[in-house]
Amino acid sequence: MQELLLLSSKAVGWLVALLIIVILVEVGLIVWLILRRRAQRNAKSAASVIGKWDLSAGDEGFDVEKVQRRERTKTVIKDIFVYVFLTACAVLAFLPFYWMIMSSFKNEDEYRQSVPTFWPTQGFMWRNYSSVLAQADSNGASFWQILINTLVVGILSTSIGVIITVVTAYALARMDFKGKNALFAIMLATMMIPGELYTISNYLTVLKLNWENTFTVMIIPFLVSVYYIYLLRNNFMQIPNSLYQAAKVDGLSDFGYLIKVMVPLTAPTLISITLLKFIGTWNSYIWPRLVNTTNWQMITNWVTRGFSDKVEPYLYPAGSQWYKGESLNTLKMAAVCMVSMPLFVLFIFCRKYIMRGVSKSGTKG
Amino acid sequence: MANKKDVGPSTPKRHNRFVRYWINLGARIKGWFVDKWTAIKDFFGGFRNRNPKQVEADLVLNDGPQLTRGEKFRRGMKAQSGWLFVAPALILMLVFTFWPILAAFINAFKQNYNSLSGTYEGIGFENFVRVIRGDTGTGGASFNQCLVNTLLFTIISVPLSTLLALIISVALNSIKALQKAYQTILFLPYLTNSLAMGAVFATFFTIIGTEKNIETVGLVNNVLQGLGLAPVEWIKASSPVWNLGAIKIPWAKYIVVIVYEVWSGLPFKILILFSAMQSINKQYYDAAKVDGASRNTILWRITAPMVSPQISYLLVTGIMGGMKQYTAIVGIFGEQMGTNYDMGTVVGYIYRYVDNGQYGYAFAGSILLFLIIMVITWINNKVTKKHTTYR
Numbered sequence: 001m002q003e004l005l006l007l008s009s010k011a012v013g014w015l016v017a018l019l020i021i022v023i024l025v026e027v028g029l030i031v032w033l034i035l036r037r038r039a040q041r042n043a044k045s046a047a048s049v050i051g052k053w054d055l056s057a058g059d060e061g062f063d064v065e066k067v068q069r070r071e072r073t074k075t076v077i078k079d080i081f082v083y084v085f086l087t088a089c090a091v092l093a094f095l096p097f098y099w100m101i102m103s104s105f106k107n108e109d110e111y112r113q114s115v116p117t118f119w120p121t122q123g124f125m126w127r128n129y130s131s132v133l134a135q136a137d138s139n140g141a142s143f144w145q146i147l148i149n150t151l152v153v154g155i156l157s158t159s160i161g162v163i164i165t166v167v168t169a170y171a172l173a174r175m176d177f178k179g180k181n182a183l184f185a186i187m188l189a190t191m192m193i194p195g196e197l198y199t200i201s202n203y204l205t206v207l208k209l210n211w212e213n214t215f216t217v218m219i220i221p222f223l224v225s226v227y228y229i230y231l232l233r234n235n236f237m238q239i240p241n242s243l244y245q246a247a248k249v250d251g252l253s254d255f256g257y258l259i260k261v262m263v264p265l266t267a268p269t270l271i272s273i274t275l276l277k278f279i280g281t282w283n284s285y286i287w288p289r290l291v292n293t294t295n296w297q298m299i300t301n302w303v304t305r306g307f308s309d310k311v312e313p314y315l316y317p318a319g320s321q322w323y324k325g326e327s328l329n330t331l332k333m334a335a336v337c338m339v340s341m342p343l344f345v346l347f348i349f350c351r352k353y354i355m356r357g358v359s360k361s362g363t364k365g
Numbered sequence: 366m367a368n369k370k371d372v373g374p375s376t377p378k379r380h381n382r383f384v385r386y387w388i389n390l391g392a393r394i395k396g397w398f399v400d401k402w403t404a405i406k407d408f409f410g411g412f413r414n415r416n417p418k419q420v421e422a423d424l425v426l427n428d429g430p431q432l433t434r435g436e437k438f439r440r441g442m443k444a445q446s447g448w449l450f451v452a453p454a455l456i457l458m459l460v461f462t463f464w465p466i467l468a469a470f471i472n473a474f475k476q477n478y479n480s481l482s483g484t485y486e487g488i489g490f491e492n493f494v495r496v497i498r499g500d501t502g503t504g505g506a507s508f509n510q511c512l513v514n515t516l517l518f519t520i521i522s523v524p525l526s527t528l529l530a531l532i533i534s535v536a537l538n539s540i541k542a543l544q545k546a547y548q549t550i551l552f553l554p555y556l557t558n559s560l561a562m563g564a565v566f567a568t569f570f571t572i573i574g575t576e577k578n579i580e581t582v583g584l585v586n587n588v589l590q591g592l593g594l595a596p597v598e599w600i601k602a603s604s605p606v607w608n609l610g611a612i613k614i615p616w617a618k619y620i621v622v623i624v625y626e627v628w629s630g631l632p633f634k635i636l637i638l639f640s641a642m643q644s645i646n647k648q649y650y651d652a653a654k655v656d657g658a659s660r661n662t663i664l665w666r667i668t669a670p671m672v673s674p675q676i677s678y679l680l681v682t683g684i685m686g687g688m689k690q691y692t693a694i695v696g697i698f699g700e701q702m703g704t705n706y707d708m709g710t711v712v713g714y715i716y717r718y719v720d721n722g723q724y725g726y727a728f729a730g731s732i733l734l735f736l737i738i739m740v741i742t743w744i745n746n747k748v749t750k751k752h753t754t755y756r
Contacts (some may be wrong), residue, residue, distance in 0.1 A: 201465030
């Protein structure tokens, strides 16, 4: 049985190797085809310059059906080629996720086998998850504490940030005031400067304000994001001016116009911004690590911890080498799964908005 | 003179210059107050007693003699009320963006800067010199090692993933069935947490459990063995290294990082290139077909030039992002960034300065990073400008 398992695992390993080879070969083929075509074209043009056209080749009549059949065969071959290539890429793109999920269900012994199995053959270890959930670090920060931190910070900073973004973008798009263009240019210029430059100064500011280990320190410094203001401003600019005049005639104030007309019209962009801002909080690592101690940190910081079998309920019997031992990779994979899953759920439900927002703003929150 | 004499008799009493001055001054002061009082009354009264017809006429004429002073002032303030809307963002940016940038440029030149007391010993380029020479007492790999690491990761992985993304999006653009499904799956790696996925990639490459009498080689090494090659130590301290004087190149670790970077960089690039290809006007293709252009000609004469602005954009943003790489390395190699920080990046090194309280070096390092990014972006712009077609 074990032999069979090993064999099947090897087979899957071969499959992965095959996929990589397929991709390499296809890329090579494409490059070769292009080069050959170029060479042919060059030769042809050279020939035409010299005047050595060989007309006799095309003299044997023009069979429409034959040409059509050849075209169809060509298309089918090309389609097969393209689909194989895309499938190979998709499989390789998805492989890490599959590996992550399967590893989180494995027994540590099985995980460390010399030839890894592609399916938890020794039963699904759902208890990996309960063990991870039960863990707390030396400061008493459990998963739930960290999750609450992340959610509170995420919701507050996203909602306040979106309000500020909307108001600022509206002023920059619709209102006239002295120095508007200069202000906008300066704001855009800050996008050029790497965040590290001001993260350190901000850290010193925050130290002076005694803001360590609060939610404030996580929320306030990152409320304004110039990318989103820019994105939303451009969206506001696209709304025709006649709508504004119509609203004015109907007696709407500037603010009423913003709330009742502009926000509904740019709802897709606003949803994208909200989602990306929240994902940004969810993935934040550097800033919380810098300013907060463990029980005030965010969920990504929590993942970088080591997880070992040291709390009730114990996963392995007392004699096992994993019992109260080193940190276990399966537990880490379970934690990684727990952090990644909400993002996937979000992606499944809001795919359109996330993809649109990403393609427009090009940021990760 | 004659005029003065004419006026003189009409006024009953003519004071001397001194008295006249004080009387005038009193009248001027009173007049100033009366004036302001009417203006204020105007301003507040205007809200209640505004004649709608008058307002309409004002709107048409915009301004003119019929406007009271209060009204004028109100109009003036209203024209600037945009500042009220941008105020929250502006104040936050002043405190957390503009001031920090200024402070970074000032503090980078202060020698032995102490952030808490604000004391320093002289101003000069010593911080920069020490950072470049690695004379900062930080321990572990030097700043230059980290710079070489970062540059090599970026220069290898960004063009590689851009080329692959171009090929994949061309393939994606040429199919009809299942297009959305493939696009979704290929976009999936974008949404991940780089620390979490770094840990997963580490498990692909790592050799685990040799110390526990179980000989394991990891997935990638299985594939290598399947191809008849010897397994390589990818992650740990004993991984193979090229020594180039002061700089070490642990190439096996580099491969891990580059594979990760290509994998995680692809989704965004595919998304941008694919949506650019979708938005190309179909008439170009029809015209090319009528002219009997082959598929390759269409690809290299229409599609590629049309997406060239996006390619240059992706190269610029990719290089900027690559130079700031940090979290993925921590995810793969742990908080120590490899063995004794030998896989460190520039940003990682800057944060190590911060952790050690060496803020002057941290500022100097981040300004160096900024300059390097500027130079690379400038070179990139120079190069791509020649080959980019803007619509």
